[in-house]
Amino acid sequence: MSKEKKDREPLFSIKNRRLLTNPLNKDNPITVQVLGICSALAVTAKLKPSFVMTLSVIFVMAMANVVISLLRNGVPPRIRIIVQLVVIASLVIIVDQFLKAFVFDVSKQLSVFVGLIITNCIIMGRLEAFAMSNKPWPAFLDGVGNAMGYGWILIVVGFFRELFGSGTLWGYQVVPEGFYNFGYEDNGFFILPPMALILVGIIIWFQRAKNRDLIEES
Amino acid sequence: MKGLRKFIDKIKPQFEKGGRFEKLHSTFEAFETFLFVPNTVTKKGSHIRDAMDMKRTMAIVVLAMVPPLLFGIWNVGYQHYLANAMQPDFWPMVWYGFLKVFPIIVVSYVTGLAIEFAFAQSRGHEVNEGFLVSGMLIPLVMPPDVPLWMVAVATAFAVIIGKEVFGGTGMNILNPALTARAFLFFAYPRHMSGDDVWIAGMPDQLPDGVTGATPLGEALAGKTEGMAHIMEPGYVWDMFWGGIPGSIGETSVIAILLGAIVLLITGIGSWRIMLSVLVGSISMGLIFNAIGATPYMQVPFWQHLIMGGFAFGLVYMATDPVTASQTQRGKYIYGFLIGFIAILIRVFNPGYPEGMMLAILLMNVFAPLIDYYVLEGNIKKRLKRVNHAVESAK
Numbered sequence: 001m002s003k004e005k006k007d008r009e010p011l012f013s014i015k016n017r018r019l020l021t022n023p024l025n026k027d028n029p030i031t032v033q034v035l036g037i038c039s040a041l042a043v044t045a046k047l048k049p050s051f052v053m054t055l056s057v058i059f060v061m062a063m064a065n066v067v068i069s070l071l072r073n074g075v076p077p078r079i080r081i082i083v084q085l086v087v088i089a090s091l092v093i094i095v096d097q098f099l100k101a102f103v104f105d106v107s108k109q110l111s112v113f114v115g116l117i118i119t120n121c122i123i124m125g126r127l128e129a130f131a132m133s134n135k136p137w138p139a140f141l142d143g144v145g146n147a148m149g150y151g152w153i154l155i156v157v158g159f160f161r162e163l164f165g166s167g168t169l170w171g172y173q174v175v176p177e178g179f180y181n182f183g184y185e186d187n188g189f190f191i192l193p194p195m196a197l198i199l200v201g202i203i204i205w206f207q208r209a210k211n212r213d214l215i216e217e218s
Numbered sequence: 219m220k221g222l223r224k225f226i227d228k229i230k231p232q233f234e235k236g237g238r239f240e241k242l243h244s245t246f247e248a249f250e251t252f253l254f255v256p257n258t259v260t261k262k263g264s265h266i267r268d269a270m271d272m273k274r275t276m277a278i279v280v281l282a283m284v285p286p287l288l289f290g291i292w293n294v295g296y297q298h299y300l301a302n303a304m305q306p307d308f309w310p311m312v313w314y315g316f317l318k319v320f321p322i323i324v325v326s327y328v329t330g331l332a333i334e335f336a337f338a339q340s341r342g343h344e345v346n347e348g349f350l351v352s353g354m355l356i357p358l359v360m361p362p363d364v365p366l367w368m369v370a371v372a373t374a375f376a377v378i379i380g381k382e383v384f385g386g387t388g389m390n391i392l393n394p395a396l397t398a399r400a401f402l403f404f405a406y407p408r409h410m411s412g413d414d415v416w417i418a419g420m421p422d423q424l425p426d427g428v429t430g431a432t433p434l435g436e437a438l439a440g441k442t443e444g445m446a447h448i449m450e451p452g453y454v455w456d457m458f459w460g461g462i463p464g465s466i467g468e469t470s471v472i473a474i475l476l477g478a479i480v481l482l483i484t485g486i487g488s489w490r491i492m493l494s495v496l497v498g499s500i501s502m503g504l505i506f507n508a509i510g511a512t513p514y515m516q517v518p519f520w521q522h523l524i525m526g527g528f529a530f531g532l533v534y535m536a537t538d539p540v541t542a543s544q545t546q547r548g549k550y551i552y553g554f555l556i557g558f559i560a561i562l563i564r565v566f567n568p569g570y571p572e573g574m575m576l577a578i579l580l581m582n583v584f585a586p587l588i589d590y591y592v593l594e595g596n597i598k599k600r601l602k603r604v605n606h607a608v609e610s611a612k
């Protein structure tokens with residue numbers, strides 16, 4: 001009896017909690033592993049699409065990780081990639097239909113990038129690296145953790161790009177009218193994708209200044 | 219002078235290690251070496267001993283920028299009064315231009331130097347002199363009516379993102395002054411392009427025969443009248459001496475040539491780069507002349523050299539020793555491609571009238587790659603020679 005209890009891990013053991021928190025900072029998919037950059041540049045011109053994109057990726061990644069983890073012993077290694085793709089693609093179609101039904105305007109803004117979640121390297125990477133060799137519950141946590149690590153970067157970048165690029169947040173005007181009368185203008189550069197790259201670079205800069213062990217030795 | 223030296227020597231200990239203002243050491247050091255030739259000598263390794271340290275180099279570059287600056291100040295006034303159909307004397311024009319240009323210079327220097335000092339202080343570096351040049355280049359590539367806060371934002375962006383994140387002066391990939399200009403160009407296009415920004419205090423109604431468009435703007439519009447206008451001999455002469463609308467320092471080719479002479483005689487600007495930029499642009503111009511499919515392609519190749527910011531970029535931007543290629547053969551490739559691409563962008567891209575800025579920034583990015591392959595090629599050639607010698611010795 002006691003032996004059995006020892007074997008069973010609590011749901012939020014330290015190891016499991018790390019699965020959730022590590023990707024937020026030290027193992028961040030965007031700023032440390034530099035994956036998923038493409039969509040991070042493309043959808044972050046406004047806060048709302050960044051947020052919706054984050055939710056979509058969290059859903060796809062968590063569910064895909066669980067499904068693949070459940071299938072992991074039954075999938076022949078030779079066709080595992082195509083199986084993973086089928087699972088991700090089905091989930092993405094569900095998300096896409098859902099967005100079209102309930103938030104059509106955002107779905108139009110995100111355009112192809114919802115479909116392109118299929119090719120998001122973070123998802124494939126986590127399926128290969130984690131879900132294929134772990135139980136469903138840790139795989140679920142890992143999926144949520146990585147998607148949130150991806151998501152908070154998107155939201156931060158989207159926040160600054162919308163604030164400085166359009167003077168709005170979530171579509172509402174936040175820069176007061178008086179500023180414009182004084183000659184302030186929205187910065188067109190923030191609307192363009194290169195600025196997202198620069199903002200991600202600044203986040204990486206801050207992150208490394210805080211965590212010295214992230215700096216590679218050359 | 220002696221009193222100043224004494225004063226500095228007196229307060230010096232307080233800024234040394236353990237002194238009261240130890241934290242402000244780099245600020246103090248910057249001012250001391252700015253005022254007096256430093257009395258420290260290099261202690262390790264082999265060095266060329268020369269009075270030409272970085273501060274003197276930068277001072278000469280700033281000196282070389284004086285002709286376009288002075289001309290620019292006058293021209294801002296000249297264009298303003300021309301557009302308002304007035305004909306004042308020489309000094310009122312200079313005074314008007316001075317009131318427009320001087321604040322831009324002050325804003326650029328104050329913003330940039332404040333950031334440089336802050337970074338040097340926090341990193342414990344010495345304050346570097348590179349910004350003395352960038353701070354002067356930035357006003358020269360601005361339109362005269364640019365809002366001052368935009369200059370400040372662009373300067374801050376250029377110094378932080380263009381320079382400090384890479385490790386400060388000498389480590390930057392992109393030319394800071396061009397980074398500032400490109401930033402403004404993409405951030406606030408309304409103030410950086412079009413026909414309405416190149417004359418200070420432009421009235422709503424221009425008098426007959428006066429246009430707010432730059433030659434590049436006219437050429438880009440592609441209309442036959444505009445094309446005919448920029449090819450008139452009188453207007454070509456205007457483009458050469460500089461009495462046309464444009465960025466503050468870019469209009470007068472004569473003033474820029476004066477600066478180029480200073481840079482070439484002192485050996486600070488690389489003649490290899492200048493020459494190859496010329497060759498590159500002339501060859502692209504000749505190719506376009508040979509095709510001649512659009513009115514813009516028929517603009518004579520030599521006319522491209524005096525239009526827009528080409529001459530200014532050629533003399534002051536492309537030759538920036540930090541961001542250009544370091545190897546001699548690399549300099550030829552680097553320069554040639556700048557000239558080639560600049561004319562290509564000008565003629566083909568309707569969105570960006572000034573190809574020179576984008577071409578130089580693009581080649582700044584490629585300069586390290588060019589150097590790498592030049593070095594590799596050299597190593598291979600020498601290895602071959604060694605192997606050959608070994609073979610024949612057998």
